[in-house]
Amino acid sequence: MRAGSTCCARRPLPDISFVMEMIVPTRPIGGRRVMKAQLHHLAEVARLRHVRIQLMDPDREDHAALDGPFVLLETWRSPGPSSRTAAARAATA
Template sequence: MPGLLQTEAYARAVFTSRYPNYDDEEIEEKVAARLARQKLLSRRPLPDISFVLEMIVLTRPIGGRRVMKAQLRHLAEVARLRHVRIQLMDPYREDHAALDGPFVLLETDKRRQLAYIEGQGGSFFVTEHPQLGNLFGKYGVTRAQAYTPERTLETIEKMAEEL
């Protein structure tokens, strides 16, 4: 679940289960920082934001049933924002363009494009072509392969009801 979409309880559960362990103060600092970054969702002018999520993100009960139910409800609220599009990848697809891992595409206020990739071994920015262009192309194909935002919202709401 991307940090921009996490509830406080979900974020805390993520940081609490990390290895090596954070101490309580570090957990609270990281949760506070994550929640502060979520102000991006309501800043002016409204940013254009989209996500494609694997279905497993919605079925793995991080933090337990109560935390996950609240997370799903929050996700549905965010998905209803007119400047945010959330799409789920069909869990029965045999393949899709982004199987090799997550990435974040960014565009600055001066229209400079870059990508951010984070993994087990660290993180880095991609600023040069052809790699940058390939990631933007990959995201376009990935979005085309995923559920529509409307079907995604229906799926999230149904999952929250059933939990």
């Protein structure tokens, strides 16, 4: 996600929250130069008032994603809860 992307340029700004395992920003995939650029971008995005980034402790023994991937997205256009539930089940199947 780029700080100047459409999502971050619209008004009102959406509240965006991420949870990442600590290993994600520390794994040097792509080499040191790529990792450095990724960390700078992550810091740039984290400075935005409407973005919250949380890092999960590597010693944590359990978390919600252990049962498989999931995405929670609510917008003013979102269908009712039953449709979101069905979509979430389909995404994790």
